[in-house]
Amino acid sequence: MTAGIAAAEVTFSGTAEFGYNDTDHATGASASEPFSDMDLNIAFSKELDNGYTAAASVELDYANANQGNDISASDALISLTNADSGIHYGDTKHAAQNAWSSVGSMDNDAFRAADGEMVTRADMMFGAAKVSVSLGDDTNLNNPNATPPVVANEKDYLSLGITGTAGELSYALAHQGANTAWLDNDDNSAASQQATTGVRVSTTWGGATVALGHAKNDNGGSTGVEVSYPMGAYTTTASYVAEGATGAEANWDVKVAYAEGALGVTVATDESDDWNVDVSYDMGNGM
Numbered sequence: 001m002t003a004g005i006a007a008a009e010v011t012f013s014g015t016a017e018f019g020y021n022d023t024d025h026a027t028g029a030s031a032s033e034p035f036s037d038m039d040l041n042i043a044f045s046k047e048l049d050n051g052y053t054a055a056a057s058v059e060l061d062y063a064n065a066n067q068g069n070d071i072s073a074s075d076a077l078i079s080l081t082n083a084d085s086g087i088h089y090g091d092t093k094h095a096a097q098n099a100w101s102s103v104g105s106m107d108n109d110a111f112r113a114a115d116g117e118m119v120t121r122a123d124m125m126f127g128a129a130k131v132s133v134s135l136g137d138d139t140n141l142n143n144p145n146a147t148p149p150v151v152a153n154e155k156d157y158l159s160l161g162i163t164g165t166a167g168e169l170s171y172a173l174a175h176q177g178a179n180t181a182w183l184d185n186d187d188n189s190a191a192s193q194q195a196t197t198g199v200r201v202s203t204t205w206g207g208a209t210v211a212l213g214h215a216k217n218d219n220g221g222s223t224g225v226e227v228s229y230p231m232g233a234y235t236t237t238a239s240y241v242a243e244g245a246t247g248a249e250a251n252w253d254v255k256v257a258y259a260e261g262a263l264g265v266t267v268a269t270d271e272s273d274d275w276n277v278d279v280s281y282d283m284g285n286g287m
Helices: 095-099
Strands: 009-023 030-047 053-063 072-081 085-090 118-126 129-137 155-166 169-176 196-205 208-217 220-231 234-243 251-260 263-270 275-281
Touching: 095 129, 095 155, 095 169
Parallel strands: none
Antiparallel strands: 009 030, 030 053, 053 072, 072 085, 085 118, 118 129, 129 155, 155 169, 169 196, 196 208, 208 220, 220 234, 234 251, 251 263, 263 275
């Protein structure tokens, strides 16, 4: 697939951030260090005569912004899409991960995340259903000294995702096959190597959004229910998940979100007595 850059629509965007940490994010030890990051995103697309759109994008990263650092390229993606189908190659989600949305804090829905491998995913619409299938490629992870050794032609598992609507119900089905023996970069756990299946349904009932879901892998099953109810500027979400693994305790979460004008506040807690508070304010002019 080729498209002349001069004939394509090209866009540039980017971010720059600066901050200060008093705790090392990796070790938790006390620290006193500033941090910074800059990136430039380049994307171009071209509408073809046959109804398809060809597109490509890449991100150029300048981490820690020390003078003289190398600029690295990441998140490269090439796609060919139309209204009913598409194929994506590069930094894109696996089919199961793309279709799945957890119902509460499930322990057994660790679908594999794409974290450096090149993923090929094909999407197709069949009426009100979207069917996706994908295969990952870890050829960039050649490591003959690993245990077990990793060769440069390792392939990821096959992944499937189906989403759609049936009347008032929305549904999702996700399945991934067992992965190879090698666990790649740091965005996945050992559980993500297991064969995993998940199904969820949701609907709106009396103003509330209600979701039911079940996910299962070799560790057991997770069955969850989640209810989200808006009341003016407030939205309250509560969930409960029964865990099927031997000795596993149920998980519950409660979250209250407030949004009014430029101000947003979210307060959340869970069964472990962890609390989280997020506050945001839109200052205008894109800030």
